[in-house]
Amino acid sequence: MTNTSKPETTAEPKPEDTVAPKKAITTQHKKWLTIAIGILILAGLGIAAWLFFGKEDKNKGLVSGNGRIEAVEIGVAAKIAGRVKDILVREGDLVTAGQVVALMDTEVLEAEHRQAEAQLKQAQSKVETTRSQLVQRGSEKEAVLALVRQREAELGVARKRAFRSLTLAAEAATSQQEADDDSARVQSAVAAVSAARAQLAAAGATIVTARAEIAGARSAVEAARATVERIQADIKDSALKSPREGRVQYRVAQPGEVVAAGGRVLSMVDLSDVYMTFFLPTAAVGRVALGTEVRLVLDAAPQFVIPAKVSFVADVAQFTPKTVETASERLKLMFRVRAQISPDLLRKHIAQVKTGLPGMAYIRMDPAIQWPAHLQVKQLP
Secondary structure (H helix, E strand, O other), X not given: OOOXXXXXXXXXXXXXXXHHHHHHHHHHHHHHHHHHHHHHHHHHHHHHHHHHHHHHHHOOOEEEXXXXXXXXXXXXXXXXXXXXXEEOOOOOOEEOOOOEEEEEOOHHHXXXXXXXXXXXXXXXXXXXXXXXXXHHHHHHHHHHHHHXXXXXXXXXXXXXXXXXXXXXXXXXXXXXXXXXXXXXHHHHHHHHHHHHHHHHHHHHHHHHHHHHHHHHHHHHHHHHHXXXXXXXXXXXXXXXXXXXXXXXXXXXXXXXXXXXXXXXXXXXXXXXXXXXXXXXXXXXXXXXXXXXXXXXXXXXXXXXXXEEEEEEEOOOOOEOOOOOOOHHHHOOOEEEEEEEOOHHHHHHOHHHOOOOOEEEEEEEOOOOOOOOHHHOOEOOO
């Protein structure tokens, strides 16, 4: 018997039936992805909040500012114009106070020194010459004084003789001519006395002149000696010395170059006067007094905490907005503050002191609170 029934056939799925499951899967993936992203965002916000609030708690009661280590800059300059003969130090070298760091050419100064010494000897010789002249003028005065005495004696004799002649002539015991001759001799003797006295006055004047010449010669000696000492000082100053202990920053001139009077040859920094300059807002700077304790932390060595003290607070804002009429604008004012490092500490670690290093400065708003653990003083060993 023949089976005429049709074999069973499996119904093929319709296109609509395949699309629905795929769509459901994609929607589920997006849902899980969104949840994952949200969790990550929340986690990131949580970490950021923890770091932010943790940092605030860590530095509670403190105010800080960014700054940079600086030092007083010193210029080693030539006193007078001249040529640089040699520079004895290199950039970065540590030098001590009074150390010779450069030499100026002194050939011209040495020639001027020899000339000044010769002029000094001439002036000293002039003093001796004028002294001899004074002695000579004194002898001449004594000779003239003796001549005056002689002429006065001759005048006395002439007057006595003329008196006798006039008496005898009146008695006709002698001629009138002889009496007249004796009277003429008296007049001549009077004139001779006057001339001798004039010579005595002239001799006295020459003595005064000689004394004035001695005083002038002595002044010339002092002037010549001062010139010699000035040139000696210039020669001494041609050996340029470091005024303080510090570090050579850079060379301004090179050997062989000519510099003007006061021209810099070297630039150095005084490592005994090192500080950090930073800026604080109005609300904080108004509570900072000179001598306030500061803690410095350098970016190059964050493991060390350096103690310092406030040595300067600017009385003029550095960053000033265009208008300051409102309270919110006044809060934007920033004032420069300087924290000075102890010179004793600097001398102890002078080999490690460097300028230009950036870092942070921390100040306690309330001196009664303790410094946090991360700002306890930790210095180089």
